[in-house]
Amino acid sequence: MLLLIIFIALIVIGLPIAFAFGIAGIAYILCFTHFPPQLVSTVSFSQLDSFSLMAVPFFVFAGDIMRYGGVSKRLISFTKSMFKESTSAMGTITIVASAFFGAISGAAVATVAAIGGIMIPEMKKIGYKKEYSAALASSAGYLGILIPPSIPLVVYGVTANASIGDLFLAGIIPGLLAMTGMIILNKFYHKQWLVPVNKQDDGKHVSVGRGFIEAFPGLLMPVIILGGIYGGVFTATEAAAVAIVYGLIVSLFIYKEFKVKDILKIAVESGVTSAKILIIIAMAGFFGRLMTLIHLPSEISEAILSISNNKYVLLLMITILFLFLGMVMETSCAILIVTPILLPMAMQAGIDPIHLGLIIVFDLAIGLITPPMAVNIFVGSQISGVPVAKMIRPIIPFVLVSTVLLLAVVYIPQLSLFLL
Numbered sequence: 163m164l165l166l167i168i169f170i171a172l173i174v175i176g177l178p179i180a181f182a183f184g185i186a187g188i189a190y191i192l193c194f195t196h197f198p199p200q201l202v203s204t205v206s207f208s209q210l211d212s213f214s215l216m217a218v219p220f221f222v223f224a225g226d227i228m229r230y231g232g233v234s235k236r237l238i239s240f241t242k243s244m245f246k247e248s249t250s251a252m253g254t255i256t257i258v259a260s261a262f263f264g265a266i267s268g269a270a271v272a273t274v275a276a277i278g279g280i281m282i283p284e285m286k287k288i289g290y291k292k293e294y295s296a297a298l299a300s301s302a303g304y305l306g307i308l309i310p311p312s313i314p315l316v317v318y319g320v321t322a323n324a325s326i327g328d329l330f331l332a333g334i335i336p337g338l339l340a341m342t343g344m345i346i347l348n349k350f351y352h353k354q355w356l357v358p359v360n361k362q363d364d365g366k367h368v369s370v371g372r373g374f375i376e377a378f379p380g381l382l383m384p385v386i387i388l389g390g391i392y393g394g395v396f397t398a399t400e401a402a403a404v405a406i407v408y409g410l411i412v413s414l415f416i417y418k419e420f421k422v423k424d425i426l427k428i429a430v431e432s433g434v435t436s437a438k439i440l441i442i443i444a445m446a447g448f449f450g451r452l453m454t455l456i457h458l459p460s461e462i463s464e465a466i467l468s469i470s471n472n473k474y475v476l477l478l479m480i481t482i483l484f485l486f487l488g489m490v491m492e493t494s495c496a497i498l499i500v501t502p503i504l505l506p507m508a509m510q511a512g513i514d515p516i517h518l519g520l521i522i523v524f525d526l527a528i529g530l531i532t533p534p535m536a537v538n539i540f541v542g543s544q545i546s547g548v549p550v551a552k553m554i555r556p557i558i559p560f561v562l563v564s565t566v567l568l569l570a571v572v573y574i575p576q577l578s579l580f581l582l
Contacts, residue, residue: 209447219436220402225267231413264306274303294355300542309337488529
């Protein structure tokens, strides 16, 4: 427990989580073990030496290309064309557009920034209170990691040695379920967050056909990615590289939203984002290996199994654990540290690794809108100018509905495994 205490103390004093992993591990090695210090370099490098993990920077870059390439604007225009003009429709548009963009970017924060940045002002125009608009966009943003392709599902696949293609396929129904739940909630819940306004017609209405044609190149990306993977044309990592090439073609020659000279700026931004994720993965891998060497996982497993080895009780305990971890830890970190601990006993209890992966990612997706970590809420606050404290009340029902849907996914495995 001393290792965990050191790690938590470093987090509390404000050290970035990647360095907290590394420094806590090195300090523990030097003071309390005879392990060689070079363990940190060898394990960290081996953690990143994975062909599958190359999909992470590729998907980040592809998502940024499509975001700056004007895909989000066209997705919103197309989604608007599908719904009648009503107050609830604007919230529905935000949710559906987030689902579409999530199927392109694979990242929650990018989805909140891309869709929320456009839709929060639009919702305000027709009478939505700003705090509710920000809460809605932040909640819908987590669809970015639930609907495939998904960066956390890639990380889980690498960690659990599970098929990334199967994980992507398994995420479709839970993702659509979460999207539908949010739409229904917004239909009845948004009314208490409306204020009278003079509605203005911006004159930018498009037909469903035209909206679809304009958005079609962007909508085609997830079809190419998932179709190529399941058709055996390429692996998930190769699909991410194909997505980059396709995204450049669409952005440069079809939408023409940026020029060749802008690619470097986008690549640098994507590189910084990817580096943050990969450094966390490297250091978390080292920290996890150290915990294994000091037998902490086996002790935790024994403690959990001493409570119950019943499959359904174990599923509930795993769900509660990851709901808590999602509130206090970065998504990739939680997957990397806890998955190696839980996976063996989950399989021993008869839990399918693919089903477990969807449970974990759905848990952590809810964590993105649950304080104190709540990355989506912080991003929503930044782009809307609404203080985080004011977003808490309107976001609570989205957390509750998401938790109910999560429990359905937990105890009805076919919701995840039906398409496999």
